[in-house]
Amino acid sequence: MRLLRSVFLFLVTIILITLxxxxxxxxxxxxxxxxxxxGFWQNNETNKIVSEHLRIPGLREKVLVxxxxxxxxxxxxxxxxxxxxxxxxxxxxxxxxxxxFQTHAAAGRxxxxxxxxxxxxxxxxxxxxxxxxxxxxxxxxxxxxKSAEAVNAYTEGVNAWISELEYGDLPIEYKLLDYQPEPWxxxxxxxxxKYMTYDLAGYSKDFFLTTILNQYGLIAxxxxxxxxxxxxxxxxxxxxxxxxxxxSLPPPPVNSIAVEPKLPFHHLPNPDNGSNNWAxxxxxxxSGFAILCGDPHLGLNLPSLWFQIQLVSPDCNVTGVxxxxxxxxxxxxxxxxxxxxxxxxxxxxxxxxxxxxxxxYTEYYHDNKWKPTSMNLDxxxxxxxxxxxxxxxxxxxxxxxxxxxxxxxxxYIPSGYAMKWLGHEPTLELRAFLxxxxxxxxxDFVKALGYFQCPAQNxxxxxxxxxxxxxxNGKFPLKWPNQGKFLLDGTDPSNNWHGWIPHDHNPHVxxxxxxxxxxxxxxxxxxxxxxxxxxxxxxxxxxYRINERLSAMNNITIDSMRSLQADGKNLxxxxxxxxxxxxxxxxxxxENQRQILKALRDWNFVAGSECIEQxxxxxxxxxxxxxxxxxxxxxxxxxxxxxxxxxxxxxLNINRxxxxxxxxxxxxxxxxxVNQSFxxxxxxxxxxxxxxxxxxxxxxxxxxHVNHLxxxxxxxxxxxxxxxxxxxxxxxxxxxxxxWRMVVELKTKPQGYGIYPGGQSGxxxxxxxxxxxxxxxxxxxxxxxxxxxxxxxxxxxxxTITLN
Amino acid sequence: xxxxxxxxxICTFFGQLLLPWWSMCLFTIPLAFIFGRNFRHVIWSGFFxxxxxxxxxxxxxxxxxxxxxxxxxxxxxxxxxxxxxxxxAFIIPALLGVLSxxxxxxxxxxxxxxxxxxxxx
Numbered sequence: 074m075r076l077l078r079s080v081f082l083f084l085v086t087i088i089l090i091t092l093x094x095x096x097x098x099x100x101x102x103x104x105x106x107x108x109x110x111x112g113f114w115q116n117n118e119t120n121k122i123v124s125e126h127l128r129i130p131g132l133r134e135k136v137l138v139x140x141x142x143x144x145x146x147x148x149x150x151x152x153x154x155x156x157x158x159x160x161x162x163x164x165x166x167x168x169x170x171x172x173x174f175q176t177h178a179a180a181g182r183x184x185x186x187x188x189x190x191x192x193x194x195x196x197x198x199x200x201x202x203x204x205x206x207x208x209x210x211x212x213x214x215x216x217x218x219k220s221a222e223a224v225n226a227y228t229e230g231v232n233a234w235i236s237e238l239e240y241g242d243l244p245i246e247y248k249l250l251d252y253q254p255e256p257w258x259x260x261x262x263x264x265x266x267k268y269m270t271y272d273l274a275g276y277s278k279d280f281f282l283t284t285i286l287n288q289y290g291l292i293a294x295x296x297x298x299x300x301x302x303x304x305x306x307x308x309x310x311x312x313x314x315x316x317x318x319x320x321s322l323p324p325p326p327v328n329s330i331a332v333e334p335k336l337p338f339h340h341l342p343n344p345d346n347g348s349n350n351w352a353x354x355x356x357x358x359x360s361g362f363a364i365l366c367g368d369p370h371l372g373l374n375l376p377s378l379w380f381q382i383q384l385v386s387p388d389c390n391v392t393g394v395x396x397x398x399x400x401x402x403x404x405x406x407x408x409x410x411x412x413x414x415x416x417x418x419x420x421x422x423x424x425x426x427x428x429x430x431x432x433x434y435t436e437y438y439h440d441n442k443w444k445p446t447s448m449n450l451d452x453x454x455x456x457x458x459x460x461x462x463x464x465x466x467x468x469x470x471x472x473x474x475x476x477x478x479x480x481x482x483x484x485y486i487p488s489g490y491a492m493k494w495l496g497h498e499p500t501l502e503l504r505a506f507l508x509x510x511x512x513x514x515x516x517d518f519v520k521a522l523g524y525f526q527c528p529a530q531n532x533x534x535x536x537x538x539x540x541x542x543x544x545x546n547g548k549f550p551l552k553w554p555n556q557g558k559f560l561l562d563g564t565d566p567s568n569n570w571h572g573w574i575p576h577d578h579n580p581h582v583x584x585x586x587x588x589x590x591x592x593x594x595x596x597x598x599x600x601x602x603x604x605x606x607x608x609x610x611x612x613x614x615x616x617y618r619i620n621e622r623l624s625a626m627n628n629i630t631i632d633s634m635r636s637l638q639a640d641g642k643n644l645x646x647x648x649x650x651x652x653x654x655x656x657x658x659x660x661x662x663x664e665n666q667r668q669i670l671k672a673l674r675d676w677n678f679v680a681g682s683e684c685i686e687q688x689x690x691x692x693x694x695x696x697x698x699x700x701x702x703x704x705x706x707x708x709x710x711x712x713x714x715x716x717x718x719x720x721x722x723x724x725l726n727i728n729r730x731x732x733x734x735x736x737x738x739x740x741x742x743x744x745x746x747v748n749q750s751f752x753x754x755x756x757x758x759x760x761x762x763x764x765x766x767x768x769x770x771x772x773x774x775x776x777x778h779v780n781h782l783x784x785x786x787x788x789x790x791x792x793x794x795x796x797x798x799x800x801x802x803x804x805x806x807x808x809x810x811x812x813w814r815m816v817v818e819l820k821t822k823p824q825g826y827g828i829y830p831g832g833q834s835g836x837x838x839x840x841x842x843x844x845x846x847x848x849x850x851x852x853x854x855x856x857x858x859x860x861x862x863x864x865x866x867x868x869x870x871x872x873t874i875t876l877n
Numbered sequence: 878x879x880x881x882x883x884x885x886x887i888c889t890f891f892g893q894l895l896l897p898w899w900s901m902c903l904f905t906i907p908l909a910f911i912f913g914r915n916f917r918h919v920i921w922s923g924f925f926x927x928x929x930x931x932x933x934x935x936x937x938x939x940x941x942x943x944x945x946x947x948x949x950x951x952x953x954x955x956x957x958x959x960x961x962x963x964x965x966a967f968i969i970p971a972l973l974g975v976l977s978x979x980x981x982x983x984x985x986x987x988x989x990x991x992x993x994x995x996x997x998x
Contacts (some may be wrong), residue, residue: 075983075986075987076987078983078986079980079983079984079986079987082976082979082980082983083980085976086902086973086976086977086980089972089973089976090899090902090973093899093969094897094898094899103965103969104898104899104969105897105898106950107931107962107965107966107969108893108898108931108966109931109934109935109937109938109966110893110894110898110931110934111893111898112898113946113947113950114934114935114938114939114942114946114947114966115938115942116946117938117939117942117943117944117945117946117947118942118943118945118946119941119942119943245946249953785953786952786953787949787950787952787953788949788953836946837945837946837949838943838945838946838947838949839945840943840945842945
């Protein structure tokens with residue numbers, strides 16, 4: 074009996090320890106997590122920033138890291154190796170979990186952390202060739218001595234931090250998901266850059282367009298998906314002469330389009346990614362110095378995408394934002410120049426149909442002969458389950474991304490699509506950033522851009538000598554007009570890409586007569602530009618508004634630039650709302666409805682956070698679009714035309730056959746659509762926010778949120794009160810928006826201001842996790858502390874970390 | 878009587894500075910074996926000894942490092958207040974303390990007779 078009792082007590086103790094020591098389903102390991110010695114309690118932090126002396130293996134000389142009161146590190150190193158080693162160490166100290174998680178996501182390794190749930194995502198990332206592309210880029214990086222030095226030093230720095238960690242020091246996400254960080258590698262730096270490339274240049278509309286083409290024919294394509302914008306104010310001002318003699322374009326084949334379209338890929342990056350940047354020359358500013366502004370609109374997440382930093386070595390003193398996971402500063406300024414990027418959205422991703430000989434997938438037909446494929450066996454490790462082997466087949470076009478990403482391709486019909494993507498090429502963006510960080514003048518800037526290939530960016534430039542410039546910069550395939558607008562027939566080699574547009578033929582302009590340069594993802598150049606970059610770009614609104622304001626403004630100051638970044642004028646409403654109001658039949662409306670229509674008539678089209686008119690307009694306009702297009706184009710594998718076409722349709726009352734709802738017997742007119750959608754919008758606001766329409770504030774409908782990468786509500790922020798919205802200069806929508814706002818005045822000693830929606834620390838238990846969020850929401854910015862020497866006194870510097 | 882309680886506190890505290898979170902059991906078992914008088918004695922010593930150590934350390938951290946993460950974790954578990962986490966940080970070690978102390982003491986019972994213990998009491 075006693076023996077039994079003893080055995081029983083021991084057993085229960087052991088079982089309880091085991092249960093509390095591991096993650097069960099979604100429940101974290103409670104014993105480990107609740108222990109005050111090492112669990113979540115240890116992740117509490119105060120706002121005190123302490124000085125430290127640390128020994129870091131691998132450092133060549135002493136490095137000083139001055140921390141300011143916003144937790145921004147200012148790193149002073151005596152050589153570049155130490156500089157990037159320290160950057161790696163500091164990035165890891167504040168953002169390790171995010172760095173590792175994002176690179177795991179890029180590589181398709183999330184199943185290792187969360188198990189079976191992520192297997193579809195992982196297969197897709199691998200099918201997309203992310204690791205293949207990253208390995209190619211890594212080879213290029215390691216072959217370039219400057220990039221190799223940076224990436225190797227950075228890796229050593231990250232690993233120095235990881236090796237110091239004990240369980241209690243781990244970021245909370247490791248504790249909740251119950252896993253450990255692995256050593257960092259240079260490949261992870263390449264993966265992080267590919268993650269950004271995918272986000273910005275991984276979008277493809279070819280499949281939707283081909284489905285629409287097959288269903289409705291070329292006339293529908295030409296009228297609804299034209300390759301020329303309706304309203305255009307291009308990035309490079311119209312009339313700018315091209316300073317090169319263009320190459321001749323490849324001739325388009327008679328028929329290049331693949332038959333039998335199949336969805337090549339399910340998940341696509343968010344098309345809301347976009348950005349603004351501009352620079353004004355000294356003649357337009359109050360101080361006489363050029364001012365440069367930039368705000369990249371990306372997914373808003375916590376921990377924040379960006380990490381502010383200043384990097385100082387004998388040949389470099391650069392301040393700005395970096396991407397945790399990669400060395401250098403990505404957007405910023407040094408002692409002579411400033412730069413910022415927006416996305417070009419060039420078409421560098423095309424799909425080729427592939428004809429396989431048989432279901433062994435070992436040969437495919439191309440250029441009138443059978444050619445061998447190459448196969449990669451890829452092991453996906455899955456937490457709590459067996460591993461899975463995925464086969465990825467490569468043709469000379471690129472990897473085959475199968476329709477349903479099935480485990481064995483043998484079950485799939487012998488025809489897939491190969492993905493031709495510039496992101497698979499060995500590109501060297503890191504070198505471009507290393508050189509930009511050190512550029513002293515326009516020539517250095519242009520030379521650095523020569524290394525920057527993908528994702529193509531509009532680089533704005535300004536310097537202390539009052540030069541301003543804009544380069545629509547990247548490696549662009551030489552295509553015939555509209556090549557890759559539709560899925561391509563992969564058997565015919567004339568459908569291949571035909572070489573590249575030379576770098577100095579990229580659209581660019583320096584010191585234009587109008588005194589400013591700007592970009593907002595719109596069409597890069599007017600019709601005189603001799604090359605094809607894409608058939609569709611961002612709608613005119615943001616670019617148009619920025620140019621309108623900059624043309625009108627003089628005596629520009631930092632403050633007036635900050636307010637332009639926060640500008641919420643809705644140009645879509647300005648164009649289309651008068652026509653919508655004109656089409657309303659007021660007789661059948663209630664008194665309340667008539668009153669709100671009156672408010673809309675008096676509206677100045679500015680979408681402030683509390684604006685009721687914007688809330689109603691936004692819903693109303695969305696209902697109009699869906700009533701016009703949904704019956705024909707709202708079906709699977711198709712898409713609506715661009716905003717411009719909807720605008721044109723309503724403003725000019727054209728496209729009447731599309732306006733009619735083909736599912737009803739009645740022939741609907743524009744008036745029917747406008748009136749019906751008004752009632753739908755009104756009713757929807759009524760049911761969501763109540764009948765008092767002073768409660769219909771725009772921010773409630775827009776519901777801007779900044780989510781933690783794991784979508785944990787306790788680590789996220791929702792219903793942030795901000796104005797602006799999609800297609801406005803202040804492009805803050807639900808989960809996208811200005812991920813970093815920066816204004817730099819190019820004085821003798823350049824001075825910058827900036828903000829991002831989050832904070833420097835990746836730890837949700839730190840006051841620096843979210844301390845910039847409310848300032849960001851209000852459109853305010855912080856002065857960016859710039860030190861000219863480690864010894865310089867600055868009131869904002871609160872502590873020093875000495876590394877040796 | 879109190880020696881077991883204090884020894885459990887000391888060993889639990891110092892053990893955890895180096896060993897895993899459950900290391901309190903490694904100490905409580907032999908301590909209960911050596912110093913236990915009866916089941917009631919080892920149960921309360923284990924319960925309060927182990928539980929107090931975690932609770933006090935959690936309170937100390939709350940004072941020194943703030944409670945931003947504590948509040949977030951409470952919200953993660955949909956707990957209405959941080960107090961529940963302090964309760965959890967008390968109950969988990971307390972339970973393990975009870976179990977391991979009883980287990981240790983039950984071993985001793987295997988070797989020594991009830992009578993002998995009662996007399997000693």
